[in-house]
Amino acid sequence: MTHLIHISSGEEVLATLQDAADRLGIQAAGITLIGAVQTATISVMHKDDPKADRIRSYDQPLELSGTGEIINGEPHVHVTLCGEDLTVGGHLHGAVPRDFFVRAYVTPVTAP
Template sequence: MILISVQPGQEVMSTLRAELQARGVANGAVVSLIGAVEGCCISTMTADDYAKDILTEYAEPFELTGTGEVKDGEVHLHVVLGREGDEAKAGHLHWANVEHFFVNAYVLPL
């Protein structure tokens, strides 16, 4: 198991890609993500066409949890984000900025 810790001033997806490449991990399971971010972009599929994505960007703090995979060096994450008012958002993570908190990713290389 590899722990990758995304720290303030870093972006989650690019940091994970770079760290996994540096460690020679091309395939694996992202068993757990936990932390908080200050802005992000997630997507969900449209109701009438699974091949189309609706991308939504947020500029606010969120608690973050998720799982995913690494396939041929590409990181694919699904997340649940909690925000003020006990509201949750969920989807495929495109980017997320860590400014004051951290995001820890626990990766099992295959």
């Protein structure tokens, strides 16, 4: 069964996903995200050192789509963000909707 997690204005995306995973007892799942946020922090790998993160923060209305997983009860999400003057993607560290919302579709899985 897929769970619909609604992330409202002012709620932090990853914290809300973590709370839902804890409340629902989900240890492993696939995640699909869609919505829009006002702030977001993401990272990408440094081209000369793939173990070094380049962290960037944005504060403007951004369309968000993403995919990820819950492993050992913890969400891990990668996103694409599109605004009026930019398109970026990477590992999500945090995001908050303001004028809109984000919906997460969380589908629990069992490991073989």
